[in-house]
Amino acid sequence: MDRKIKLIWDFRGPEAKEIAKHHVIHLKEFAIKEGLDFFHADIEEINEMYCLAYITVREKDMIVYRDALKPHRGEVAK
Template identity: 45%
Template structure:
């Protein structure tokens, strides 16, 4: 894995189908990461509450701006 600083880009989904939508969004994040040959991307989902889930993509800091501009995440944070 890269020793470079990594960022977690996050998409929020709310409502009764939030987790199902987050799981589907993760499929597209994986496809994008493969198509763009991102360096060791990490994708996943997390159910925050019954009506709030997230999908995320972890990327190297250098890849963040092009990914952010293309995919428009709702927010981001440092990945530890």
């Protein structure tokens, strides 16, 4: 079974939430344009000055996403 990988981009500052929301739009557009599957793409608000955008993908597709989109980090999704 293929593991799910969560690719993460961190945004900080007063506009972090809005920037993260906008980034998610581009993550979804990339997946559709490239014909790649993904499970979920969304934001997570840590606090008012720190928010992250993420996309959860199959491990087999992770390298394509990583090389094209340069996430700040990744982790095995739960």
